[in-house]
Amino acid sequence: MKILVSNDDGINAPGIQALVRSLEKNNDVFVVAPDREQSAVGHAITIHDPLKVSKKYVDDKLFGYAVSGTPADCVKLALCSLMGDNPPDLIVSGVNQGANLGTDIIYSGTVSAATEGTLLGIPSIAISVNSFSRDAKFSVAAEIVLEVIEKISDFNLPKGTLLNVNVPNIERNEIKGWKLTYQGKTKYVERYVERIDPRGNSYYWIDGDLVEREDETDADFRAVKEGYISITPIHFDVTNHDYLDSIREKMEKMLNG
Amino acid sequence: MKILVSNDDGINAPGIQALVRSLEKNNDVFVVAPDREQSAVGHAITIHDPLKVSKKYVDDKLFGYAVSGTPADCVKLALCSLMGDNPPDLIVSGVNQGANLGTDIIYSGTVSAATEGTLLGIPSIAISVNSFSRDAKFSVAAEIVLEVIEKISDFNLPKGTLLNVNVPNIERNEIKGWKLTYQGKTKYVERYVERIDPRGNSYYWIDGDLVEREDETDADFRAVKEGYISITPIHFDVTNHDYLDSIREKMEKMLNG
Numbered sequence: 001m002k003i004l005v006s007n008d009d010g011i012n013a014p015g016i017q018a019l020v021r022s023l024e025k026n027n028d029v030f031v032v033a034p035d036r037e038q039s040a041v042g043h044a045i046t047i048h049d050p051l052k053v054s055k056k057y058v059d060d061k062l063f064g065y066a067v068s069g070t071p072a073d074c075v076k077l078a079l080c081s082l083m084g085d086n087p088p089d090l091i092v093s094g095v096n097q098g099a100n101l102g103t104d105i106i107y108s109g110t111v112s113a114a115t116e117g118t119l120l121g122i123p124s125i126a127i128s129v130n131s132f133s134r135d136a137k138f139s140v141a142a143e144i145v146l147e148v149i150e151k152i153s154d155f156n157l158p159k160g161t162l163l164n165v166n167v168p169n170i171e172r173n174e175i176k177g178w179k180l181t182y183q184g185k186t187k188y189v190e191r192y193v194e195r196i197d198p199r200g201n202s203y204y205w206i207d208g209d210l211v212e213r214e215d216e217t218d219a220d221f222r223a224v225k226e227g228y229i230s231i232t233p234i235h236f237d238v239t240n241h242d243y244l245d246s247i248r249e250k251m252e253k254m255l256n257g
Numbered sequence: 258m259k260i261l262v263s264n265d266d267g268i269n270a271p272g273i274q275a276l277v278r279s280l281e282k283n284n285d286v287f288v289v290a291p292d293r294e295q296s297a298v299g300h301a302i303t304i305h306d307p308l309k310v311s312k313k314y315v316d317d318k319l320f321g322y323a324v325s326g327t328p329a330d331c332v333k334l335a336l337c338s339l340m341g342d343n344p345p346d347l348i349v350s351g352v353n354q355g356a357n358l359g360t361d362i363i364y365s366g367t368v369s370a371a372t373e374g375t376l377l378g379i380p381s382i383a384i385s386v387n388s389f390s391r392d393a394k395f396s397v398a399a400e401i402v403l404e405v406i407e408k409i410s411d412f413n414l415p416k417g418t419l420l421n422v423n424v425p426n427i428e429r430n431e432i433k434g435w436k437l438t439y440q441g442k443t444k445y446v447e448r449y450v451e452r453i454d455p456r457g458n459s460y461y462w463i464d465g466d467l468v469e470r471e472d473e474t475d476a477d478f479r480a481v482k483e484g485y486i487s488i489t490p491i492h493f494d495v496t497n498h499d500y501l502d503s504i505r506e507k508m509e510k511m512l513n514g
Contacts, residue, residue: 037305039304039305040301040302040303040304041298041299041301042298042299042300042301042302042329042369043299043300043363043364044297044298044299044301044364045297045299045364045463046297046463047296047297047463048294048296050452050460050461050462051449051460051461051462051463052458052459052460053459053460053461054458072299072364076447076449076463077449077461080447080448080449081448081449081451081461103376103493105495106300106372106493106495107300107301107302107329112299115363119360151508151511151512154508154511155504155508156504157500158497158500161497161500177512177513178509178512178513179509180501180504180505180508180509182496182498182501183494183495183496190333190337191337191338192308192333192334192337192338194338195307201309201311202309202310203307203308203309203310204307204308204310204334204338205307205308206302206303206304206308206333231508231512232496232501233496233497233500233501233504234495234496234497235495235497236360236363236495237440237497238362238363238440238491238492238493238495239439239440239489239490239491240415240418240490240491240492240494241439243414243415243418243490243492244437244439244489244490247412247413247437247490248437251408251411251412251437251488252435252436252437254408254411255408255434255435255488256434256435
């Protein structure tokens with residue numbers, strides 16, 4: 001398979017390197033990733049600035065293309081330009097240092113790269129490991145991607161839906177199994193620390209890591225916490241259809257009435 | 258009502274100024290907006306840099322707070338810090354110069370500010386006018402917000418759901434009415450223009466504005482095109498529940514078996 005690899009931790013991150021090592025055993029791998037960390041960029045694209053592209057070599061071998069943009073920029077640029085007329089069969093984004101679970105998904109650059117892939121019609125996977133350490137078990141997660149790829153045709157993914165895969169930070173033989181999950185609800189108790197700069201101006205720095213979670217069965221974070229690989233099928237159809245169907249008639253009458 | 262106003266075109270944009278003029282007639286308005294344009298930033302938040310805040314005055318009167326960050330940063334900072342213990346009753350993001358319809362919603366900073374509001378528990382509205390001109394009919398859209406606000410308690414919005422309102426760029430008396438819509442599907446035919454810088458390096462600039470739309474009844478862009486105000490209830494529950502329910506049992510058996 002021809003696989004496009006991207007991420008949001010940047011092309012020099014250990015997670016993308018573990019991922020490429022794992023994928024290139026059996027696949028033709030093409031890497032386009034941000035030239036620096038792009039965490040929490042959400043689904044941003046760069047429209048008012050040019051994207052600079054440079055080649056990154058590892059051991060005198062071309063590793064991939066480093067782009068001065070976001071994960072979504074990387075995927076868009078790869079598909080619309082850098083890969084020419086040879087689109088990939090699959091896009092894999094990661095391995096992200098830190099899980100992408102619950103509400104956090106909407107801030108995630110890792111997921112955003114996979115989202116852009118599905119918007120452009122290519123099956124896509126986001127893969128993250130549940131540890132913020134540089135020594136996280138990236139290789140375990142990268143090997144698990146191979147297992148997902150082997151099964152992906154069985155998933156029969158609908159157009160526009162990607163797989164968000166999160167792996168606990170433990171050895172493969174300690175992992176309890178696989179769970180298909182939905183996006184749980186996460187709540188941070190956030191604070192900003194206010195400081196004064198040398199010229200007397202205020203600046204603010206985000207802080208706050210207390211988390212409340214609705215601890216539901218089948219929620220993505222619960223599966224990972226309990227030692228399972230979590231797979232969530234996600235899509236960016238953001239209409240609240242249930243609510244819309246329930247109010248449409250009444251509200252249209254009121255508004256137009 | 259106490260209303261927090263933000264946007265993604267920046268605090269100096271004509272749309273936010275029209276919005277504030279309209280809202281402040283009957284409400285207590287608090288403005289926190291990016292200090293420069295932040296279009297297409299998606300749901301980005303700034304975690305690795307401090308946010309600088311400055312006060313903006315218009316005619317010697319405090320207009321609001323300008324923040325060196327994204328729309329989501331502005332709303333988070335307003336609620337967690339700048340507004341102290343007086344949270345708003347409502348958040349309005351806009352009036353955006355250009356519609357936020359279809360697939361474009363996931364790139365939208367305007368919608369992102371409203372999304373952050375609902376994540377933090379405050380009812381929120383995103384408002385956009387369907388013109389990219391600086392002379393767009395911002396005042397018409399800003400007056401329409403007052404009509405939406407008057408009706409908002411009737412909407413009985415579920416927690417986590419915001420209203421994405423798009424207004425055609427015509428006079429109020431030319432508008433045909435209101436439609437409750439869902440997010441349609443938009444497809445851009447995108448290109449990147451490749452250029453060479455003075456040092457011989459390639460850079461790429463996004464181009465491509467051809468649009469394909471699945472022209473469905475009740476899609477958001479169709480309502481606006483036909484001269485109606487479009488209201489879409491959106492939420493960021495991105496799980497593809499229908500698909501998940503249809504495959505869970507089979508796939509969990511295959512993966513674990």
